Amino acid sequence: MKKPEKIIFISIDTLRADHLGCYGYKRNTGPFIDRWSRECVVFQQAFSACSYTVPSHASMFTGKYPGKHTFGFANSDKLFYKPDSEIMLQEILASEGYETAAFVSALPLRKEMGFSTGFKFYNDECTTSEINRSEELFRKGEETNQRAFEWLDRNCEKDFFLFMHYFDVHGPYTNPDGFSEIFFEDEYYGEETILEIREGHDPAGGIPDYEILKPERDPDGNLLSYEKDARYYVAEYDGGIRHEDSVIERLIDKLKNLDIYDDSLIILTSDHGEAFGENNVWFFHGLTVTPDQIHVPFLIKPHMGWDIEKKTIETHVSLVDIFPTICSIVDYDCSDFDIDGKSLVKLTEGNIDEELTARRLIAEIEGQIAYIDREKIEIKPKNVIKGETVFFYIERLCKQYMTIHYRNKEPLLAFTGERYVPWADDPEMNYEHLHRYRFVKEFVKGKKVLDLGCGEGYGCLMLSDDADSVTGIDIADEAIRHASIKYRRENLKFIQGSMSDIPIEGQYLFDIIISFEALEHITEQDDLLREVKRLLKKDGMFIVSTPNKYELHAENPNYQNEFHVKELSLDEFNSLLTANFKNISLYGQKVCASSDIFPLYDDAIIFRDYLMEKEGSEFHFLNAAKRKAKLFIAIASDEKIDDNKFAVKSSLLDVSETLLHDLKKAPSNRDAHISSLERENRKLSGIIGKVQGTAPALEKLLKRIYSESPSPEMLIEAGEVCFGFGSYDDAKGFFEKAVLMQPGNADALNNLGVIELYKGNAGNARSYFMKALSVAPDCREARINLESLSESVHSGT
Numbered sequence: 001m002k003k004p005e006k007i008i009f010i011s012i013d014t015l016r017a018d019h020l021g022c023y024g025y026k027r028n029t030g031p032f033i034d035r036w037s038r039e040c041v042v043f044q045q046a047f048s049a050c051s052y053t054v055p056s057h058a059s060m061f062t063g064k065y066p067g068k069h070t071f072g073f074a075n076s077d078k079l080f081y082k083p084d085s086e087i088m089l090q091e092i093l094a095s096e097g098y099e100t101a102a103f104v105s106a107l108p109l110r111k112e113m114g115f116s117t118g119f120k121f122y123n124d125e126c127t128t129s130e131i132n133r134s135e136e137l138f139r140k141g142e143e144t145n146q147r148a149f150e151w152l153d154r155n156c157e158k159d160f161f162l163f164m165h166y167f168d169v170h171g172p173y174t175n176p177d178g179f180s181e182i183f184f185e186d187e188y189y190g191e192e193t194i195l196e197i198r199e200g201h202d203p204a205g206g207i208p209d210y211e212i213l214k215p216e217r218d219p220d221g222n223l224l225s226y227e228k229d230a231r232y233y234v235a236e237y238d239g240g241i242r243h244e245d246s247v248i249e250r251l252i253d254k255l256k257n258l259d260i261y262d263d264s265l266i267i268l269t270s271d272h273g274e275a276f277g278e279n280n281v282w283f284f285h286g287l288t289v290t291p292d293q294i295h296v297p298f299l300i301k302p303h304m305g306w307d308i309e310k311k312t313i314e315t316h317v318s319l320v321d322i323f324p325t326i327c328s329i330v331d332y333d334c335s336d337f338d339i340d341g342k343s344l345v346k347l348t349e350g351n352i353d354e355e356l357t358a359r360r361l362i363a364e365i366e367g368q369i370a371y372i373d374r375e376k377i378e379i380k381p382k383n384v385i386k387g388e389t390v391f392f393y394i395e396r397l398c399k400q401y402m403t404i405h406y407r408n409k410e411p412l413l414a415f416t417g418e419r420y421v422p423w424a425d426d427p428e429m430n431y432e433h434l435h436r437y438r439f440v441k442e443f444v445k446g447k448k449v450l451d452l453g454c455g456e457g458y459g460c461l462m463l464s465d466d467a468d469s470v471t472g473i474d475i476a477d478e479a480i481r482h483a484s485i486k487y488r489r490e491n492l493k494f495i496q497g498s499m500s501d502i503p504i505e506g507q508y509l510f511d512i513i514i515s516f517e518a519l520e521h522i523t524e525q526d527d528l529l530r531e532v533k534r535l536l537k538k539d540g541m542f543i544v545s546t547p548n549k550y551e552l553h554a555e556n557p558n559y560q561n562e563f564h565v566k567e568l569s570l571d572e573f574n575s576l577l578t579a580n581f582k583n584i585s586l587y588g589q590k591v592c593a594s595s596d597i598f599p600l601y602d603d604a605i606i607f608r609d610y611l612m613e614k615e616g617s618e619f620h621f622l623n624a625a626k627r628k629a630k631l632f633i634a635i636a637s638d639e640k641i642d643d644n645k646f647a648v649k650s651s652l653l654d655v656s657e658t659l660l661h662d663l664k665k666a667p668s669n670r671d672a673h674i675s676s677l678e679r680e681n682r683k684l685s686g687i688i689g690k691v692q693g694t695a696p697a698l699e700k701l702l703k704r705i706y707s708e709s710p711s712p713e714m715l716i717e718a719g720e721v722c723f724g725f726g727s728y729d730d731a732k733g734f735f736e737k738a739v740l741m742q743p744g745n746a747d748a749l750n751n752l753g754v755i756e757l758y759k760g761n762a763g764n765a766r767s768y769f770m771k772a773l774s775v776a777p778d779c780r781e782a783r784i785n786l787e788s789l790s791e792s793v794h795s796g797t
Helices: 031-039 053-062 089-095 141-155 230-257 319-329 354-358 390-397 427-441 458-464 477-486 525-535 570-578 658-692 695-707 712-724 728-741 746-758 762-775 780-795
Strands: 006-012 041-043 099-103 121-123 160-166 223-225 264-269 282-284 298-301 361-365 368-372 377-381 402-404 448-452 469-474 492-496 510-516 536-547 583-589 611-615 618-622 631-637
Touching (some): 006 230, 121 141, 141 160, 427 458, 427 510, 510 525, 525 536, 746 780
Parallel strands (some): 099 121, 448 510, 469 492
Antiparallel strands (some): 368 377, 377 402
């Protein structure tokens, strides 16, 4: 790679990635940047190291996370920067013969903060006052450009490193003529959200006083009125991006006019984002390291002499990577430096970089830290909280660990096929779970409810509409973290813990305790019943469901659910309950397609069921004794159960007919999958032909596997070759070794599922596909195989 003659580093303060079109935003906020991005490598999952201006920029220029560099976490005069302790990017480039200059547009990056070290020319002249704080000065983008253009005219013949910092997107969102209210009341304006000025130091639920727009004051400066609609603020923020977009376009035009654009390596990013209601924080940053505040744009335009494909990269990267990346590009060895960043050159050039893919990134403020991998961001409060102001907010906003999947608008749990989630594309499972909670909803009004094995938390939310209070318990920490974030009500809480050793002190606390599809997951079922008796009021009810072990797998007798450790028959279920309660009322549940005849204008409906089944080509009507329950539901109490109240049959009618539509689609989906398998078979036949013609290469591969320490990838390759020959046992052996070496290898798990499917073990195959999806929810092959397997079961094939 030829070294770039010019390096231009652009930082747009406070720019969220998800407010640019090249990152999926619908408003046309950055028409130039969107066009220019086609000349760039675009990192879709880029994260700043901090949600504050100073520490974030310090991480870019040192390659270190804020907890390691001497700028620290502060954003003002609390800095304890030690010039002799840091090697800054501009110092390295100066030593490599580059002229260095910086033009910054806000006081946080003024010379006194330490950023001028290593820059031969540093311009931080700021003369414009904020609308609500006259002492806070910044510089408009056009003015910053003008100062930089004068420098460029003088230095365009030299090799140089130019840092350009723009501040127009930062709040308060006051835009020049032509950019104010351009998105006002457009098609994306949304619903009205009225906010008041927030009081004191509490950041939640209101507008920071320095951010207010359209203020009207009396002669003494007292505030009379201001804009209160959050939509207006977001629209003006987007207008600020549109303004900055035009500023960046003029900078690029200047480079082209000077005939230095092609020779320029250009990096564009932002130091942090901005909160627009996330965690109930509005128009603010620096409080958390949640995605709204750390997911930033990151684009690299290669220079002439670096011939790389312009593309989008999904690998998660950090802005601490800028330092070592630029060092690599100018051929400067920084491998001995104690930095956190990694060079992105290999990844940018289209090569696989397993170290980058597997690593865990960090973003942090003094009181909170985020751990970022390729699927999620895990956010934790730090053990020691320093400072007195900002970190009061952290204590309030982030008392618990959070898991946020940044590819979604809300935190989501991966659907593994076992734990129910409301967005699962499985209508039968939806009917079963939703019907049970709707059934219980009839009995919880004004009651204190405990839900054992609450899972994702959707059912607790349903019951909290009517109950006095609802507490959810689940053994899975990720489920409780998710539920606590997604479902927030005064009368609703979630606790992590075991059903057989419930982490709630006291006794006789709850009117109703429920446990749906959880009993079969534990062997200590007697312990669960003892805990229920401890916490249930003397006249309380325990409502519990569990699968009928003789009917659950009737369609697929070979299937074994690895999560079910103790399934029950009706007699076993009844015996367990009668050993602990005086009165039991039993129900059965089964999802099936039916035809409903119902009165259109009369609510007094008498239920009358007609049963039928198909034998051969004929239907036969049956008596009620032939009805078999797939799942059991019981109401248990030491008090007499009101037969009139509970001796009811209920139906959950899906008027959208999801299940029927899915069953109708199943044959075409199955045919498509068969076609896909046939294509795969032809592909494998081609591979077999090639392998048969390259026996020496195969022999070499096997020798490497048996003589060296093979990687999981090498074992998978060998397994696929054996599979192509029909040697399923040998293939299985290689895939199992790959899983042993790397338990989270989704490809190996999926391949093991395929082998089980070829052997006719559909239950085992399903288990492997589910395991593959549990470690890699985006594993397309495993998802297709699992869906096809489910369709085959539904359709009877």
